[in-house]
Amino acid sequence: MRNIKLLGWVVFTLLWSWGGAQSLPKEVRERIIQATVMLLPADANGRLQDSLGSGSIISPQGYILxxxxxxxxxxxxxxxxxxxxxxxxxxDREPEFTxxxxxxxxxxNLDLAIVQIVMDKNKKAVSGLKLPFVELGDSNAMNIGDDIFxxxxxxxxxxxxxxxRGSVGGFTGEDLESSGRQWLKHDAQTGPGNSGGGPTTSAAP
Known part of the structure; x- marks a missing residue:
């Protein structure tokens, strides 16, 4: 059973009422796919560091959680x-440097960050972006047994x-032992590079 920190690895509960279906509707999947980005930290000159992660665009103006x-x-x-x-x-292809x-x-302390898109790949300033994005949901609406994607x-x-995909297995506190909802337990397969990506659940409003 794996853990997702509800504050550190924020769960995007896209509040669609599809009745706990075992698959996401195509239009929902397409929206999430287009809003999921790969992030590679770099120095001031643009030289990449030896790490990568994921992120989710949460506003059309290019803010990424x-x-x-x-x-x-x-x-x-x-x-x-x-x-x-x-x-x-x-x-079916690697994401493009954009x-x-x-x-x-x-x-x-919360293991959270917001990245704002400010330049195109040629380092020219960008403005007026209208990017695909996902909305933040309420993790308190989640319950054991909800599907997670x-x-x-x-x-x-x-x-x-x-x-x-998997399901919500339970909740634990900050120390992973006491009670609370700081961490979510799940059985979906994850790995290095998933950090920052937005899990989606079938929780209904």
């Missing part, structure tokens, strides 16, 4: 000056977008 540890070091509290943003054009982003908000770049078996 991810984990702090994707774009920074939780030990020394440093943040990457630039973040390369790669978007999915074809699901934008540069900068971290505009970050909390290492995970989108991200696991890094296992290649660099293309990966989808996995």
């Amino acid at each position: 991810t984990n702090y540890h994707v774009i920074g070091d939780t030990d020394d509290r440093t943040i990457a000056p630039l973040v390369q943003v790669r978007t999915v054009r074809f699901v 934008y540069w982003g900068k971290v505009v908000a970050a909390d290492p 995970v989108f991200g770049f696991q890094g296992t078996g290649g660099m293309t977008l990966t989808f996995s």
Whole structure:
């Protein structure tokens, strides 16, 4: 049983009432796919660091929600000056380098960060973006047994977008032992590179 931190790896509960179906409607999947991005931290000159993660576009203006540890070091509290943003054009191909982003908000204690797209891949400023995005839901609406669907770049078996499914197995507190809802237990397959991606559940409003 794996764990997702409800504060650190935020769950996007896209509140669609499809009755706990075992698969997501095509239009929902397409929306999530287009809003899922690969993030690669870089130095001020654009040289990539040796890590990658996932993120989810949460506004059409290009704000991306991810984990702090994707774009920074939780030990020394440093943040990457630039973040390369790669978007999915074809699901059977690696994501394409499309934008540069900068971290505009970050909390290492919650393991959360917001990256804003600010330039195209040629480092020309961008504005007026109208990107596909997903809305944040209410993780308190989730319950044991709800279906969970995970989108991200696991890094296992290649660099293309990966989808996995499972179910909510339970909840635990901050220390993974006491009671609370800081962590969600699930059995969906995940791996390195999934961090920052937005799991989706079948929770209804």
